[in-house]
């Protein structure tokens with residue numbers, strides 16, 4: 001099954017803020033190659049493969065063939081210090097820091113031929129400003145993502161409860177909890193979110 005995979009790996013791909021993406025330094029090329037090899041290795045071990053790949057801002061964007069568990073693939077990448085930004089058939093997520101103009105330069109959004117695009121600028125309340133703490137959030141392997149305005153005041157309590165149930169959190173941002181919370185109850189959709197809202201007040 002064909003899927004899109006967007007990843008970041010800060011140890012192999014340094015932030016493009018300092019180095020113009022037009023003049024690719026040998027360091028960045030080596031990082032790109034190493035990251036492609038790593039993902040190729042992880043996929044092949046699970047009967048998957050890479051169709052194509054290109055640099056997208058501070059990350060890499062892949063078209064892959066993979067029919068296994070999405071959660072399992074994300075965990076395997078995480079173990080190799082690779083952060084999965086999105087993995088799916090239609091949705092692509094990009095997370096980064098900067099103004100709309102700078103991100104457009106980095107990711108060439110204007111050149112995209114997609115049906116819809118949504119941008120979100122975060123005003124941080126709960127955790128520090130970094131690409132991985134940007135919205136939207138999603139739980140590995142689940143098909144919906146969440147964007148949230150507000151503050152979950154009982155975040156720590158709910159987070160501990162979910163961790164006891166075996167769920168893994170990737171950040172310390174309260175909004176990630178919504179993605180994890182909705183995950184086991186996809187059919188309930190909005191009702192689940194309303195219940196969460198009621199509990200947070």
Ligand SMILES: NC(=O)CC[C@H](N)C(=O)O
Nearest residue numbers: 123124125126149150151
């Ligand atoms: N501005 C907001 O609504 C913040 C949302 C969320 N608490 C965050 O810190 O990302």
